[in-house]
Amino acid sequence: MSLLSVRDLTVKFAMRDGNVTALNQVSFDLARGERLGIVGESGAGKSITGFSLMNLLSSPGYIADGTIQFQGQDIVNLPDAKMRNIRGNRMAMIFQDPMVTLNPVLTIGQQMVETLKAHRRLSKAEAEQIAIMKLRQVYIPSPEERLMQYPHELSGGMRQRIVIAIVLLLDPELIIADEPTTALDVTIQADIMELLLELCQSAKVGLILITHDLGVVSQMTDRTLVMYAGRIIEAGSTREIINDPQHPYTQGLINALPQQTAPGQRLKQIPGSMPSLTAVPKGCPFEPRCAFATDVCRSTPPEIVRHAHVEVACHEVNRLHAPQQEGQSA
Amino acid sequence: MTMSANETPLLELRKLEKRFELDQGFLETLKFRGGKFVREKRDVHAVNGVSLQVTRGEALCVVGESGCGKSTVARLIAGLLTPSSGEIHYEGTRIDDKSRHDLLPMRKKMQMIFQNPYASLNPRMTIKQALEEPVRYHNRALSRGDVEAKVADVMQSVGVDPSWMGRYPHEFSGGQRQRIAIARALTVDPEFIIADEPISALDVSIQAQVLNLMLEAKEQRGLTYLFITHDLSVVQHFGTRVAVLYLGSVCELSDTATLFENPKHPYTKALLSAVPQLKDDKPSHIRLKGEIPTPINLPQGCPFQSRCAHANARCMSETPRPLTQPDGSMVACHGVEEDRLLS
Ligand SMILES: Nc1ncnc2c1ncn2[C@@H]1O[C@H](COP(=O)(O)OP(=O)(O)OP(=O)(O)O)[C@@H](O)[C@H]1O
Ligand SMILES: Nc1ncnc2c1ncn2[C@@H]1O[C@H](COP(=O)(O)OP(=O)(O)OP(=O)(O)O)[C@@H](O)[C@H]1O
Ligand SMILES: [Mg+2]
Ligand SMILES: [Mg+2]
Numbered sequence: 234m235s236l237l238s239v240r241d242l243t244v245k246f247a248m249r250d251g252n253v254t255a256l257n258q259v260s261f262d263l264a265r266g267e268r269l270g271i272v273g274e275s276g277a278g279k280s281i282t283g284f285s286l287m288n289l290l291s292s293p294g295y296i297a298d299g300t301i302q303f304q305g306q307d308i309v310n311l312p313d314a315k316m317r318n319i320r321g322n323r324m325a326m327i328f329q330d331p332m333v334t335l336n337p338v339l340t341i342g343q344q345m346v347e348t349l350k351a352h353r354r355l356s357k358a359e360a361e362q363i364a365i366m367k368l369r370q371v372y373i374p375s376p377e378e379r380l381m382q383y384p385h386e387l388s389g390g391m392r393q394r395i396v397i398a399i400v401l402l403l404d405p406e407l408i409i410a411d412e413p414t415t416a417l418d419v420t421i422q423a424d425i426m427e428l429l430l431e432l433c434q435s436a437k438v439g440l441i442l443i444t445h446d447l448g449v450v451s452q453m454t455d456r457t458l459v460m461y462a463g464r465i466i467e468a469g470s471t472r473e474i475i476n477d478p479q480h481p482y483t484q485g486l487i488n489a490l491p492q493q494t495a496p497g498q499r500l501k502q503i504p505g506s507m508p509s510l511t512a513v514p515k516g517c518p519f520e521p522r523c524a525f526a527t528d529v530c531r532s533t534p535p536e537i538v539r540h541a542h543v544e545v546a547c548h549e550v551n552r553l554h555a556p557q558q559e560g561q562s563a
Numbered sequence: 564m565t566m567s568a569n570e571t572p573l574l575e576l577r578k579l580e581k582r583f584e585l586d587q588g589f590l591e592t593l594k595f596r597g598g599k600f601v602r603e604k605r606d607v608h609a610v611n612g613v614s615l616q617v618t619r620g621e622a623l624c625v626v627g628e629s630g631c632g633k634s635t636v637a638r639l640i641a642g643l644l645t646p647s648s649g650e651i652h653y654e655g656t657r658i659d660d661k662s663r664h665d666l667l668p669m670r671k672k673m674q675m676i677f678q679n680p681y682a683s684l685n686p687r688m689t690i691k692q693a694l695e696e697p698v699r700y701h702n703r704a705l706s707r708g709d710v711e712a713k714v715a716d717v718m719q720s721v722g723v724d725p726s727w728m729g730r731y732p733h734e735f736s737g738g739q740r741q742r743i744a745i746a747r748a749l750t751v752d753p754e755f756i757i758a759d760e761p762i763s764a765l766d767v768s769i770q771a772q773v774l775n776l777m778l779e780a781k782e783q784r785g786l787t788y789l790f791i792t793h794d795l796s797v798v799q800h801f802g803t804r805v806a807v808l809y810l811g812s813v814c815e816l817s818d819t820a821t822l823f824e825n826p827k828h829p830y831t832k833a834l835l836s837a838v839p840q841l842k843d844d845k846p847s848h849i850r851l852k853g854e855i856p857t858p859i860n861l862p863q864g865c866p867f868q869s870r871c872a873h874a875n876a877r878c879m880s881e882t883p884r885p886l887t888q889p890d891g892s893m894v895a896c897h898g899v900e901e902d903r904l905l906s
Contacts (some may be wrong), residue, residue, distance in 0.1 A: 271830040275738025329737050329764070330679070355722045374857035378585065378605075386583065386607075389678045389760070390629025412737070416678065418628045418793040419837040420851055426839075445738075445766035446794075448839030475841060489771040491800035491839070496819070499778070500771035500800070506722030 234305050236407055236439040237263040237286070242299035244285055244463075245277075246510070247292075253510035255281050257463040265406070267438035268430075270450040270471060272486070273460030274507045279443045280329055282460075286441075287326050287438065288316050303407070322352050324407035325400040329415075329443075331392040334399060335384040341368075341395055342380030345402060352403055367398040372424055379486045389416040397425065402435070411443045426453055447490065451475050459483050462507055462518035469543025479545040482519050483552060517548065525549045571655045572616040573755060573787050574577070579649035581610040581635050585859060597605035608858045609635040611811035617755075622781060622788040624798045626834065627808030630858070633791045634678055636808075637759045640789065641675040642666055652757075657864075674748040678759040678791075683744040683804075684732040690743055691728040694718070697751045713845065721746045722772055725810055738765045746904070749780060759791045774801055795838050799823055807831050813885060817892030827894045829871050829904065865897065873898045875887055 256278045263269050272278050273532040284290050284300060288308055301309050303324060308316060328334055336344055345364035349355055355363070359379065368376035371394040384392055393416045400408060410429070414422040419560035430453065432438045442453055450457055450471060457474045459467040459482065478484045485503035487493070494500050505522040514520055520530040529548050537546040547553070566635040585605040610632040617623050625633050637646045639649060642658070653669060661669075667816040669681040684693055694714045699705070705713070713726035721742035723735075732740055741764045748756060756777075762770045778801065780786045792798060798805055798819065805822045807815040807830065815828040826832045851870045856862045864881050868874045877897050885895040898904040 275742075275764075275769050276736040332679075332682075372855055374855040375859050378857075378859055382585075388630040388634060392628070403676060412764065416629065416793075419627070419795065419839070420794075420833055421629050423837045423839070439614065445770075446839065447767060447842050451841050452839045471634065486767050487841075489768045490841070491771075491774070491796040494800065496800050497778070499775050502771035502775055503768045506724075506772075508739065509724035509727055511726065512724065 234404045235262045236265045236267070236304060238300075238302040239286070240300045240302065241402060242282070242285060243297045244281055244290065244294060245297045246294050248511075250511070252297075254286065254297075254513070255463050255510060258299070259301075259460075259463075259465055261279055261437045261458060261465070261468065263407070263441065265439055266433050267456070268433050268440045268442060268454040270454035270457040271441060271443045272445060272447065272450055272457060273466075274462070274482075275445075276507060276509075277460040278463045279460055280411055283326055283411050283441070283443060287320055287324065289320075289326075321348070321405070322403050323405055324409070324507060325403065326409040327396055327406040327411060327413045329397045329402050329411040331389075332384065334396045335392060337384055340381055340383055341387075345380070345399060349402055350373060363402065364398075365399050368395070370401065371395070371398045372421055373398070390418065390421065393417060394421070394425065401432075405438065407439045407441070408432070409443070412445070413442070414444070414446070416448065422449070429453070434548070447475065448488065459486075463519065464512055464546065465537060466519065466546045467543060468537070468545075473542040477541065479525050479540055479550055480519075480547050481525055481545055481549075485522075517546075525553045570618070570765060572652075573619045573654060574615075574617040574789070575650075575652040576613055576615045576636070576640070577650040577652070579610055579613045579636070579639060579651065580608075580647045581632070581644060581885070582606040582608055582647045584605065590699065592691055605859060608861050609811055610646075611641065611861070613808070613811070613813055615806060615816070617787060617789060619787055620781070620785050621803040622790055622801055622807045624802035625791045625808060626793060626795065626798060626805060628810075629793075631808045632811040633808055633857070634759050637675065637757045637791060641673065641757055642670075643675075669768050671751060672753055673755045673757065674751055674753040676748050676756065676758040676761045678763075679885070683749075684740055688731055689729050689731055690718070690723075690735075693732075694728070694747055694750065694816070697747060701750075701752060717746045717750050718743070720749075720776060722769060738769055741765060742769065742773060745776075752784075753786070754784075754785045755789075757789045757791075760789075760793070762797065763792065763794065770797070795835065807834070810861070811858060812866060813893070813895065814867065815892065815894050816885070817890075818896075821892050822889050825890065827888065827892065827899050827904075828867075828896050829873055829898065830867050852863065865895075867896075871898075 240260050242256055242259040245252045245254050267317060273279055297310055300307055346357055346360040349360040349363060365376045373394055386391055394458045397413060414425055429440060433440050444450055454471045458465050461482050467483050478487055488501045503522055505529045516532050517530045517535050535546040535548045537544050540550050585607055613636060627633055637751060639646055646659050691714055694717055695710055698710050698713050718725045723739055723742055745761055762773055801818045804818050805847055806813050809830050815831045826835050833851050836849045856869050862869055864880045865878045868878045882898050883895040885893045886900055887893055
């Protein structure tokens with residue numbers, strides 16, 4: 234049995250001017266100890282995917298269709314009290330915005346102790362000892378002093394690490410990490426990644442890593458999902474996707490990296506921008522920006538099918554994926 | 564990048580220091596020492612004697628460990644914090660001792676983009692209202708329709724659908740919000756932008772779009788940047804010079820190409836080695852061992868000493884001063900000075 238199994242997950246937002254679809258039939262599985270990366274355009278629905286898994290979508294957003302099974306249990310229709318027990322305890326999310334987790338009027342110590350005591354029978358002193366240990370694990374220097382500080386007194390990267398420490402407090406089985414290292418410098422990022430990697434390997438924690446850093450995805454994950462306009466457009470082993478991307482969007486993404494262009498030169502940006510949710514084209518969502526689009530791309534949304542070593546949603550993948558594009562080497 | 568001696572730098576920081584009080588309440592400062600109560604105040608030494616010059620038209624990138632004082636430097640320059648000591652000069656005029664009111668004309672020339680996209684937009688203002696304000700301010704003669712067209716242009720330039728201008732920030736994703744904040748800073752037509760990790764929240768293709776936009780503004784309007792980031796491939800691409808900060812002081816300052824070809828400070832070397840690579844899956848970075856120092860108790864001697872593989876007795880006791888190297892870079896390291904670091 235897989236740790237997590239998501240089928241045809243569809244999320245909508247009820248808006249003044251009608252419903253918009255933020256997630257469109259998203260399906261994937263995650264085994265215990267497996268590390269899955271989610272990358273994709275800003276606004277593609279990566280964070281919304283995380284919120285849905287945690288059952289934290291708030292109005293006007295709602296799950297319109299699909300199932301989410303966590304250890305064989307359907308959690309879409311779980312009563313609030315049951316879900317609260319799973320959340321934080323067995324699955325936990327590191328939010329993109331640290332202030333979702335952190336309460337500005339409580340000290341770091343108060344919040345960590347409270348979180349622990351909500352789920353475990355511990356004295357304040359015991360809880361503080363655990364808090365200090367977890368802060369040390371995420372490389373916060375002088376953790377004893379930091380416990381007495383308020384979130385606004387800490388640097389962006391420290392806040393991010395404290396959120397990670399809070400998530401680790403209860404030893405969850407599934408961690409959803411939404412851009413967990415964006416505010417960290419590379420040396421600490423490397424240490425935090427090693428810590429997460431270690432948790433996956435020794436404690437068999439399942440990890441969903443949402444990030445735009447392809448280097449991090451490449452070093453951290455076994456499999457990757459590429460999202461665009463609410464859909465999965467490419468899925469497969471991380472190595473295959475990085476070395477030999479099939480979808481024109483994924484190819485464009487890798488080509489846009491600064492390493493692919495000489496310093497100071499214009500970067501190879503993908504022309505145009507992702508359609509907003511109120512204006513998704515009726516065919517392939519990437520079609521308006523795609524150099525390979527044909528009539529069928531304009532009229533029919535592509536199904537996700539197996540191609541080469543990955544799964545990809547593109548009508549033209551056979552034609553397009555002839556020889557390697559130039560400038561692919563790092 | 565050379566700086567002619569007679570040209571006034573756009574921005575100059577002189578021995579800038581910032582300390583934050585750690586213990587605010589009276590009771591918290593009481594400590595039991597040697598059998599009696601004493602009052603002991605502790606400070607966070609966030610910035611410790613930073614001296615820097617920014618020349619017109621350059622993009623000075625600031626990199627360094629989380630918590631080393633990058634945002635604090637940015638906030639000091641933007642006038643959001645007052646230095647504990649030291650001076651800030653803008654176009655030859657001292658600005659750190661001026662009142663908010665006296666700084667008003669300066670504020671238009673200088674724009675700041677904040678680190679957290681969730682904090683940079685007013686949650687109660689629609690995107691249209693947020694963008695209209697600066698457009699109006701600078702073109703008082705524009706008609707309503709023209710203002711709206713300009714706002715639509717601005718949104719388009721950062722890849723956000725203009726038909727969403729009536730919506731509130733919470734209806735946008737993190738990256739979309741950050742792009743709007745960047746667009747807002749650019750509409751004011753500033754001459755100097757302080758950008759605190761402006762693109763860390765953006766995916767690669769949007770990063771490319773925003774970096775291209777910022778590069779264009781630099782080339783066409785001669786915009787000057789102080790650019791804080793931890794993404795070294797962005798530094799390499801965008802920066803003309805790089806300042807590496809460690810525990811509130813500059814440990815290496817160099818032009819970008821030199822820094823990447825020939826990093827000298829042991830911390831800079833560790834930093835460059837830790838960049839995750841796309842194609843190899845075996846991380847091979849220089850692990851920094853030892854106790855991570857804290858700005859609450861600054862270490863004696865070199866700030867990097869506790870994690871440095873090359874530290875000796877002198878490093879433990881004497882703080883290294885920044886010294887100019889033959890290739891023009893500045894490095895604060897006894898090991899480099901004594902030429903005893905083998906790379
Ligand atoms: N409350 C809301 N009302 C309407 N639309 C929303 C709301 N919250 C999010 N959206 C829309 O849902 C889409 C997906 O958002 P999500 O936050 O999942 O993006 P993301 O992939 O995480 O992007 P980023 O990389 O920028 O964080 C976006 O286009 C956003 O505009
Ligand atoms: N208002 C404040 N009160 C107390 N301490 C503060 C305050 N603001 C910042 N600090 C402290 O100053 C130090 C430097 O913080 P700063 O935000 O400048 O770091 P940074 O280099 O921007 O880090 P990051 O990369 O994580 O954003 C940190 O130790 C932080 O805790
Ligand atoms: Mg997001
Ligand atoms: Mg910062």
